[in-house]
Amino acid sequence: MSQPTYRLANHTCVVPLVQSWAAWWMTTVPAPASLHVHKSQIPLLKAYLQNPDFHARAAKDPALSGGTFVGISPERAGEVKALLQQTQEAQADRVKMAEALEDFQGWLMEEAKGQSLEPLYEKIPEPLRGLVELAYDYHNRAFLRVMEGGLYRSRYHKPELQSLRLLRLESDSSRPHLFTTPYLMQAGQLDWAVPFSEERISRLFETDLSPRPLGYLRDVLGPAVTSDEQLLPLLTEEPPATYTPWEGAQPRVRYLGHACALVEWKGVTVLVDPVISARPAGGGMTRRTFHELPPRIDYVLITHNHPDHLHIETLLRLRHRIGQLVVPRSGGMMVGDYSIKLLARSLGFQNVLELDTYESLPLPDGEIVTVPFLGEHGDVCQAKSSYVVRAGKQQMLFAADSMCVDDAVYRHMRQNLGTIQTVFMNTEIEGAPHTWTLEALFPKKRDRKLEKNRRCRGSNAAEGLRLLELVGASRLYNYAMGLEPWMENIIGPPSPPEAPRMKESDRLLAELRAKGLGAERLCGPTDLLLES
Structure with a gap:
């Protein structure tokens, strides 16, 4: 008798996260992510901890949609405090880079008025050394050009903070807001610590069209799964839809x-x-x-x-x-x-x-x-x-x-x-x-x-x-x-x-x-x- 095969259930979301925050370019690209964690995420978490009740209420108010409110219940403020501490520790170097970017760019604009930029390289702060070039536009306005390829090979690119959160989507409105609310662990969720570049991610998502036995999925997810009972609610035995290629005379x-x-x-x-x-x-x-x-x-x-x-x-x-x-x-x-x-x-x-x-x-x-x-x-x-x-x-x-x-x-x-x-x-x-x-x-x-x-x-x-x-x-x-x-x-x-x-x-x-x-x-x- 053949083993049953499974794919991710239609209600299963797989959310890429960077230290509990949803992945988008401002949490993922090294230089913007450094500025974002310093000037947005950390201040936002601190503001929430000063008044969790206000944030939780404001986040649910349609009239305040788009505001910078953390939509987490006050009962979980301790977890937010722990996340803030973990962020400050794990991304301390990014914070220093962000401070250096902002301060040095401001100094550069005041100091450089069209003269040679070469002597100013010795003034570049340590967090930026070897990762930026000084340049002018044609109006002699100075700026920093970030060597982005180098940043992806530096300590400021942090794939170790990346993970995938597998969760049951109850309703469209149940998802945390992308910009303002981190994903705290909930019952029934799996957190898979895996860098986004890993080939194993594709092995999981291939099952959307090619269902596999439960053992295969356990092997792919590794330590994220501790029991079949934890994984099965996120799966279905229902076969995927059959795609019929379009053969019409018009697109x-x-x-x-x-x-x-x-x-x-x-x-x-x-x-x-x-x-x-x-x-x-x-x-x-x-x-x-x-x-x-x-x-x-x-x-x-x-x-x-x-x-x-x-x-x-x-x-x-x-x-x-x-x-x-x-x-x-x-x-x-x-x-x-x-x-x-x-x-x-x-x-x-x-x-x-x-x-x-x-x-x-x-x-x-x-x-x-x-x-x-x-x-x-x-x-x-x-x-x-x-x-x-x-x-x-x-x-x-x-x-x-x-x-x-x-x-x-x-x-x-x-x-x-x-x-x-x-x-x-x-x-x-x-x-x-x-x-x-x-x-x-x-x-x-x-x-x-x-x-x-x-x-x-x-x-x-x-x-x-x-x-x-x-x-x-x-x-x-x-x-x-x-x-x-x-x-x-x-x-x-x-x-x-x-x-x-x-x-x-x-x-x-x-x-x-x-x-x-x-x-x-x-x-x-x-x-x-x-x-x-």
Whole structure:
């Protein structure tokens, strides 16, 4: 009699953590992570310990969504205190590096006014020695260029703090907020201490499509599992879904939620900005989860580094299926303009392509082209790209949160690539402050009054309409609106219909329909067949 085989249950989340905090680039990339732990995580934990009751209440208040409140009950304040102490001990060198980065950069800007920088190298503080270069821009403004590749080989890269937390997802709202609340251990969870680059991670996630006996899973997880009773509630004997390749004459786009879309064309699969969720045990919005995706994903395209687009949790789970991970090119001129390619390599990806504007990759009777992503969108000079995917005569622009702030860019795009029939685009007129996710990268003293109109927004209705006119589009899919409940732990609860961004979306859709163009706002899994 054959042994039963298992895969991870549909309700099982596997969350990558860095010392109990969810992994995203500000907890994982060495230099930003050092600033983040010093200027965000440690102060946040200290603030919580001063008033745990207030933090616990505020974190549950929808009116305070997006605030810096730790959503942990006061009864567990002792565990938070222990985590704070462990963080200060394990990341003391990162804290020293962060202090050196901030202090020396400020000193450098005051001291260097255009003269040779060579004598100033002896002033570089010890935590930065051998890891930074001093440089000027063409206006003689001095800055530090971090040697990022060296940091991944230094003590500031800390894979020993990485782990995977296996947990039962009860509801979408049960997950701690990505930025403000660490994952404390709960009953029924497993904590697997394993660096993200380990091949063993792929062995676990291969069971999403190829279930294995219980002994195999115990061997992969090692000491994290102390008994079968601990592991079995996270598993299922239910076979995975059978994937049927798309063979239609037109490309199929399977919208999976938020900014995530799967393009299928002539045997090739292209996945854009993947954020995939487990299915809550308690029910919730319909979704496609990991065992329902293709066994081979030829290309994954990342538009930019915001964690609702570059989702380490999803990337790790799909790593073994991905042929090429395509990311925007970094300039490396600022600490926050980190290399997504180097981050991906640290996550165990071998085939990472960093494309510049208008570089392309061939598809059967088609191509993928990297095109401009315009607007500040809170990026403060960071790697970002939009993509045009051509499948036969059909061209699709995945614009993410790009804005139409310069008509000439889109005229140039049409001159180079021809008519782009379909546009996937976000609508946002307010957005979070431009420092959303990035506050730790900024100096302590700056003129915040000048920053008030710098927001993480996308196109408004007028800009969206103009963009479609310039590229000759006949249809719009308004996406990346944060309407799916599984995005709540990243970007907060879905916007209500009366929210300004939703009214602006309504305005754009109505204007396009009045002009006879196709216009639809996407929410939840939707199959789209792009006819000529």
